[in-house]
Amino acid sequence: MEGDRLKGVHRLTIDGEERIATVNLAPEVKVYGERLIVEEGIEYRLWDPFRSKLAAAIIKGLKTLSFKEGSRVLYLGASTGTTASHISDILGVRGTIFCVEISPRVARELMERCVKHRKNMIPIIEDARKHENYYSIFGHVGVVYCDIAQPDQTDIAISNCKHFLKKGGSLLLAVKSRSIDVTKKPSKIFKEEEKKLEGSGFKVEQIIALEPFDKDHVLMYAVFT
Ligand SMILES: C[S@@+](CC[C@H](N)C(=O)[O-])C[C@H]1O[C@@H](n2cnc3c(N)ncnc32)[C@H](O)[C@@H]1O
Numbered sequence: 001m002e003g004d005r006l007k008g009v010h011r012l013t014i015d016g017e018e019r020i021a022t023v024n025l026a027p028e029v030k031v032y033g034e035r036l037i038v039e040e041g042i043e044y045r046l047w048d049p050f051r052s053k054l055a056a057a058i059i060k061g062l063k064t065l066s067f068k069e070g071s072r073v074l075y076l077g078a079s080t081g082t083t084a085s086h087i088s089d090i091l092g093v094r095g096t097i098f099c100v101e102i103s104p105r106v107a108r109e110l111m112e113r114c115v116k117h118r119k120n121m122i123p124i125i126e127d128a129r130k131h132e133n134y135y136s137i138f139g140h141v142g143v144v145y146c147d148i149a150q151p152d153q154t155d156i157a158i159s160n161c162k163h164f165l166k167k168g169g170s171l172l173l174a175v176k177s178r179s180i181d182v183t184k185k186p187s188k189i190f191k192e193e194e195k196k197l198e199g200s201g202f203k204v205e206q207i208i209a210l211e212p213f214d215k216d217h218v219l220m221y222a223v224f225t
Pocket residue numbers: 051052053076077078079080081082083084100101102103106126127128129147148149150
């Protein structure tokens with residue numbers, strides 16, 4: 001079990017290797033083929049860092065998750081729920097994760113794999129550029145997680161934060177340099193995106209390179225001041 005800052009992330013030794021896992025909120029249901037492990041009557045889902053950038057960031061030293069049991073999280077680019085389902089595990093029945101996904105086909109998979117088994121996941125099939133159309137979100141959230149792999153994704157994340165993130169809340173932003181500009185050096189792109197955040201009222205606390213799990217990707221952790 002982790003300390004308070006990574007509460008809800010469990011470390012298990014499986015076949016002699018340390019793995020991270022969350023307690024399954026939907027017993028016996030897998031989301032992406034992950035292994036289920038039962039220890040002392042508790043069912044865990046192994047969290048694969050090659051499939052989830054948040055898992056990769058935790059293994060690479062993310063200092064805080066910024067959410068915990070009962071928190072409210074806005075997730076941009078939920079896809080079929082690989083990472084969102086682990087966040088849902090940690091938030092538990094008292095928390096809520098609002099899952100924005102632009103593709104109706106992908107969102108159908110999200111429903112099948114996750115939403116129908118997890119009461120704390122609210123799907124929003126919408127373009128994250130049009131946050132004025134998220135009718136199911138009321139009030140503020142404590143964390144915005146953004147992984148939409150679009151050239152303008154930092155701007156999209158910022159505008160969602162200005163609308164929904166409470167002051168002092170956190171942004172977790174996955175940045176893939178090749179989605180922004182294939183011709184520029186990744187380090188230059190990461191600096192530029194960091195500057196955009198700083199110019200918009202964020203304090204960037206940590207930038208984590210996700211190698212060897214994801215090439216030319218970082219996860220930025222920033223606080224909205
Ligand atoms: C890299 S995948 C996300 C993977 C996911 N975060 C995970 O770890 O399980 C990016 C997702 O963002 C979605 N997406 C792309 N542009 C979007 C937009 N403008 N609004 C909402 N979702 C978008 C894509 O359809 C895709 O499912």
